[in-house]
Amino acid sequence: MNAADYFLRNACDEAPAFITTEGQVAYAQLKAICARLADELTGCGIRAGQRVAILAKNSPLWAAAYLAILKIGAVAVPISNLYPLEEVQRVLDFAECKFLFLDKPAQVKYASVCSGLSCFLLENNLLQADSTPWLAPDPGFDLDSDAALMPTSGTTARPRLVRVTHRNLQANTESIIEYLELTAAERMMVVLPFYYCYGASLLHTHLRVGATLVISNTFAYPETVLDMMETTQCTGLAGVPSTYQILLRNSSFPKRELPRLRKIQQAGGKLHNALLQELAASRPQAQIYVMYGQTEATARLSYLPPELLQSKIGSIGRGIPGVSLKVLDENGKQIQPGQTGEIVAWGQNISPGYLDDPEASREKFRNGALYTGDLATVDEDGYIYIVDRKSDFIKSFGHRISSYEIESCLLQIPQVVSAAVVGLPDEQAGEQIAAFLVRKTGAALTEQDVLRHCQTRLPRHMLPQSVIFLQALPLNAHGKVLKSELRKMKATA
Amino acid sequence: MSLPEIQETLRNYIAQNILFAPDGFAYNDDDSFLENGILDSTGVVELVAFIEDHFKVSVEDAEITPQNFDSIASLAAYVSGKLNHRP
Numbered sequence: 001m002n003a004a005d006y007f008l009r010n011a012c013d014e015a016p017a018f019i020t021t022e023g024q025v026a027y028a029q030l031k032a033i034c035a036r037l038a039d040e041l042t043g044c045g046i047r048a049g050q051r052v053a054i055l056a057k058n059s060p061l062w063a064a065a066y067l068a069i070l071k072i073g074a075v076a077v078p079i080s081n082l083y084p085l086e087e088v089q090r091v092l093d094f095a096e097c098k099f100l101f102l103d104k105p106a107q108v109k110y111a112s113v114c115s116g117l118s119c120f121l122l123e124n125n126l127l128q129a130d131s132t133p134w135l136a137p138d139p140g141f142d143l144d145s146d147a148a149l150m151p152t153s154g155t156t157a158r159p160r161l162v163r164v165t166h167r168n169l170q171a172n173t174e175s176i177i178e179y180l181e182l183t184a185a186e187r188m189m190v191v192l193p194f195y196y197c198y199g200a201s202l203l204h205t206h207l208r209v210g211a212t213l214v215i216s217n218t219f220a221y222p223e224t225v226l227d228m229m230e231t232t233q234c235t236g237l238a239g240v241p242s243t244y245q246i247l248l249r250n251s252s253f254p255k256r257e258l259p260r261l262r263k264i265q266q267a268g269g270k271l272h273n274a275l276l277q278e279l280a281a282s283r284p285q286a287q288i289y290v291m292y293g294q295t296e297a298t299a300r301l302s303y304l305p306p307e308l309l310q311s312k313i314g315s316i317g318r319g320i321p322g323v324s325l326k327v328l329d330e331n332g333k334q335i336q337p338g339q340t341g342e343i344v345a346w347g348q349n350i351s352p353g354y355l356d357d358p359e360a361s362r363e364k365f366r367n368g369a370l371y372t373g374d375l376a377t378v379d380e381d382g383y384i385y386i387v388d389r390k391s392d393f394i395k396s397f398g399h400r401i402s403s404y405e406i407e408s409c410l411l412q413i414p415q416v417v418s419a420a421v422v423g424l425p426d427e428q429a430g431e432q433i434a435a436f437l438v439r440k441t442g443a444a445l446t447e448q449d450v451l452r453h454c455q456t457r458l459p460r461h462m463l464p465q466s467v468i469f470l471q472a473l474p475l476n477a478h479g480k481v482l483k484s485e486l487r488k489m490k491a492t493a
Numbered sequence: 494m495s496l497p498e499i500q501e502t503l504r505n506y507i508a509q510n511i512l513f514a515p516d517g518f519a520y521n522d523d524d525s526f527l528e529n530g531i532l533d534s535t536g537v538v539e540l541v542a543f544i545e546d547h548f549k550v551s552v553e554d555a556e557i558t559p560q561n562f563d564s565i566a567s568l569a570a571y572v573s574g575k576l577n578h579r580p
Binding site for chain 2: 081082105108109217218219220221222223224242246250251252417438441442471472
């Protein structure tokens with residue numbers, strides 16, 4: 001079945017699919033807008049297999065445009081509305097997009113990309129769409145055709161787009177719904193962009209169970225998000241590490257009651273143990289799901305059951321239903337507890353590869369498996385602990401040092417909001433360790449305080465040689481720390 | 494410090510340190526930072542630190558709202574109010 005039909009199949013027509021600051025959109029209304037946009041696409045000559053980009057902030061219309069693209073068998077190319085103009089143009093060109101959905105702010109910001117391809121403005125008057133009928137599912141639809149091309153967060157010389165098929169989307173959605181035990185009663189606060197695979201997974205799973213997505217685009221002002229969670233009685237929240245760092249250290253989140261909040265999802269990088277403990281302590285009534293994934297796996301690969309959060313803290317858990325996750329050594333053999341290897345994944349959610357990049361695809365996707373590039377160890381029960389990204393390891397004086405471990409230590413300092421550690425070229429050591437920290441506003445923490453804290457907790461070879469205070473860490477559009485920027489920053493300082 | 498001076502300081506800071514725009518702040522004083530992609534959550538955190546440091550005022554978490562922070566005009570009015578009520 002086409003993924004759009006799959007996502008919208010179970011919902012009750014009258015139930016709210018979306019709540020925004022501007023009101024609610026019921027499932028019947030969502031379907032009508034989708035059908036109207038699908039008509040628009042076919043009317044403009046867009047056919048199955050052709051690429052259609054979306055360049056807009058999260059909204060019910062973003063979702064409707066996305067579903068319309070899937071429904072006609074075209075391929076969605078979601079693009080970040082935070083990208084600079086040149087990057088947007090590069091993605092549009094690389095993916096050979098024929099058509100672009102965009103919202104008003106994007107139309108102003110990216111005016112020049114609109115020449116040369118058909119554009120359609122997502123405006124609120126579409127919410128009053130007439131009841132264009134939703135066409136019956138096509139039983140012969142090819143599940144292995146591309147549904148979306150998802151930009152990855154890696155910075156490479158040219159855009160890297162992950163092919164995600166209709167089968168991938170449905171397989172990953174089924175798995176996530178199963179382990180999160182999602183039902184139509186959920187009310188998910190969405191602060192992550194839908195163009196990011198994690199944000200998209202929230203859309204997919206909650207639509208599939210007929211639940212409600214509450215959309216806020218103002219996470220820059222966390223109090224507005226928390227107010228909205230209160231008034232709309234959200235039951236779920238999903239964030240990346242920076243989301244929880246900001247909520248725990250720079251907002252009233254720990255003090256708020258939010259009595260209906262019972263499912264908290266965390267993925268998109270490691271939330272250090274100290275913050276995870278704080279999160280758990282601030283929300284004793286909620287289940288906290290630590291999860292792990294990659295765009296190349298549609299979104300999700302593993303999760304840690306909430307009841308194991310304390311006993312297995314720091315673990316990304318084990319493979320989700322339908323996914324086999326193994327940690328392999330360089331000879332392809334499964335590692336023993338205490339050893340380190342690469343996480344490798346199998347499942348129907350694994351992408352067939354990158355768009356037009358056979359070399360990178362061959363390296364990452366081998367014999368039907370995804371080689372994640374993440375290094376990990378396992379415990380006696382098979383729970384996986386990420387040690388580092390292959391590329392984030394620091395090699396200093398012959399030691400292989402995990403930047404995560406040093407960052408965890410730095411984050412134990414209560415005045416530290418966020419921390420990132422990188423290795424910098426050093427003639428003697430190979431690489432020297434530089435720590436970049438963001439202090440709580442008003443905190444009088446000095447470099448000496450930080451070093452003293454580390455000296456009592458880390459072995460000598462893991463002590464940072466320099467501590468640099470920043471007002472904020474450079475983040476990519478997905479909220480991940482850009483370590484390459486930090487290295488550049490230090491090199492030019 | 495007068496309101497126009499505060500506005501000028503904020504325009505310059507955002508242009509130089511957040512937008513990296515050599516030609517200065519190219520928006521209107523009433524333009525929404527979020528709607529126009531001028532600030533994201535990192536930018537807001539940087540801006541709060543700048544305001545506390547430069548104007549010597551304390552910004553409470555609960556005050557970091559779009560009403561106070563989402564345009565040059567609203568932010569300058571907020572800072573001006575803070576300066577006038579400084580003990």
